Amino acid sequence: xxISDLMDRHRAxxxxxxxxxxxxxxEIESGSGRMVRGADGRDYLDFYAGVAVNTLGYDVPEIREAxxxxxxxxxxxxxTFYLVREQIDLAERIAAASGIDDPVVFFxxxxxxxxxxxxxLATQYRRSQQVIALRYAYHGxxxxxxxxxxxxAWQAQGFTPLRVAYARSGDKxxxxxxxxxxxxxxxxxxxxxxEIIATGxxxxxxxxxxxxxxGVAGAVPLVPGQLRAYADVLEQHDILLIxxxxxxxxxxxGRYWGYQWHDVTPDLLVFAKGVGSGFPLGGVVGRRxxxxxxxxxxxxxxxxxxxxxxxxxxxxxxxxxxDLPAHALTMGRLLRETLDTKLKDPGVGHVRGTGLLMAxxxxxxxxxxxxxxxxxxxxxxxxxxxxxxxxxxAFKNCLRIMPPLTVTAAEVRQAAGIIAAAxxxxxxGEGAPALPTSSLN
Ligand SMILES: Cc1ncc(COP(=O)(O)O)c(C=O)c1O
Numbered sequence: 001x002x003i004s005d006l007m008d009r010h011r012a013x014x015x016x017x018x019x020x021x022x023x024x025x026x027e028i029e030s031g032s033g034r035m036v037r038g039a040d041g042r043d044y045l046d047f048y049a050g051v052a053v054n055t056l057g058y059d060v061p062e063i064r065e066a067x068x069x070x071x072x073x074x075x076x077x078x079x080t081f082y083l084v085r086e087q088i089d090l091a092e093r094i095a096a097a098s099g100i101d102d103p104v105v106f107f108x109x110x111x112x113x114x115x116x117x118x119x120x121l122a123t124q125y126r127r128s129q130q131v132i133a134l135r136y137a138y139h140g141x142x143x144x145x146x147x148x149x150x151x152x153a154w155q156a157q158g159f160t161p162l163r164v165a166y167a168r169s170g171d172k173x174x175x176x177x178x179x180x181x182x183x184x185x186x187x188x189x190x191x192x193x194x195e196i197i198a199t200g201x202x203x204x205x206x207x208x209x210x211x212x213x214x215g216v217a218g219a220v221p222l223v224p225g226q227l228r229a230y231a232d233v234l235e236q237h238d239i240l241l242i243x244x245x246x247x248x249x250x251x252x253x254g255r256y257w258g259y260q261w262h263d264v265t266p267d268l269l270v271f272a273k274g275v276g277s278g279f280p281l282g283g284v285v286g287r288r289x290x291x292x293x294x295x296x297x298x299x300x301x302x303x304x305x306x307x308x309x310x311x312x313x314x315x316x317x318x319x320x321x322x323d324l325p326a327h328a329l330t331m332g333r334l335l336r337e338t339l340d341t342k343l344k345d346p347g348v349g350h351v352r353g354t355g356l357l358m359a360x361x362x363x364x365x366x367x368x369x370x371x372x373x374x375x376x377x378x379x380x381x382x383x384x385x386x387x388x389x390x391x392x393x394a395f396k397n398c399l400r401i402m403p404p405l406t407v408t409a410a411e412v413r414q415a416a417g418i419i420a421a422a423x424x425x426x427x428x429g430e431g432a433p434a435l436p437t438s439s440l441n
Pocket of ligand 1: 139246
């Protein structure tokens, strides 16, 4: 009764393009560890982590104490026109971890604003509005970030401030190159990029923007060798490489940054989501020459907010002290192996991802076409059985799985068991209900 009331109020006052999961949307009231309690009175194991934001899980004493300590000073905000100690501490920390030579850091409050900043810097530095992105990419909802988003469902508007060309993603199956081995695919991608630069773009291109593992597209990693092959082409043309690590950062893929799976170093790295343990924080770390190329002044009022930075410092202390990248790698392998063993259904097209950024894709067993409705129904059944997972993918036919990095082996096995049971609950190709439009986003 109360939830449907809240849903009605949501629908009345919030725009229809803000999608909700589930036939009966869920209000999450409290949480501890990897468990959350819904307003429906049920406990759920959370394998979505607020879209890869709750890196450490819920109710973490270290985060609470760091934030309360700052709160007790009475200063929640001062502004970037004053020295903000936590911001400087965090910038030093991120600069040191970035792997970038002589780095400078700028803080924002979201991933979109951070992408926007990287695009501003790259276009200014290179004096070009031409950018290259990857097909199926998701980079956020702001004007510039939307224009480099290669997923039609999220491209809400048709007017873009940038010229954008799209290169191949890591999904070999799209574009008829499924038969190539990794090395041949990487070379085909580089050849395609050479052609894009030679024929489809003006003389100067500012930057190429890549997610090392495409998150919203359904945990699609770049193929081994692909980013190196792209970087070789970019270097020949002085085009900047921007790594969007909004979903892949802070150890989620089993390394501190997703780019570290490839033999490259980006010029600019965009971060957000998991760094603040739920406190809004994003930013860009990059080469000094590029980061300092703005001729005018530029500030973000809330970017690098002291509370968010205090939470982030505590988060990174925890990530380092518990070596969460290594833990994410081990838990990701366990999850993958357990799912591979349990999911023998011919309608499961792919279990993929890197570390704890994973997806299970559903296809029609015969035609291999995306089975959007099965993904939706399996997600509902997972909830029914006590597990929260996301929904997405370039073709909207994937469960998205990204638990807190503190997840235990027992929880991984429990989640894999629930997913397998939920898949069995929903036979493929039958009785598919019509989809609510929200689930298509
Ligand atoms: C790779 C990537 N970049 C950018 C963004 C945008 O971040 P935000 O929603 O914080 O603006 C997202 C959000 O999901 C993302 O996944």
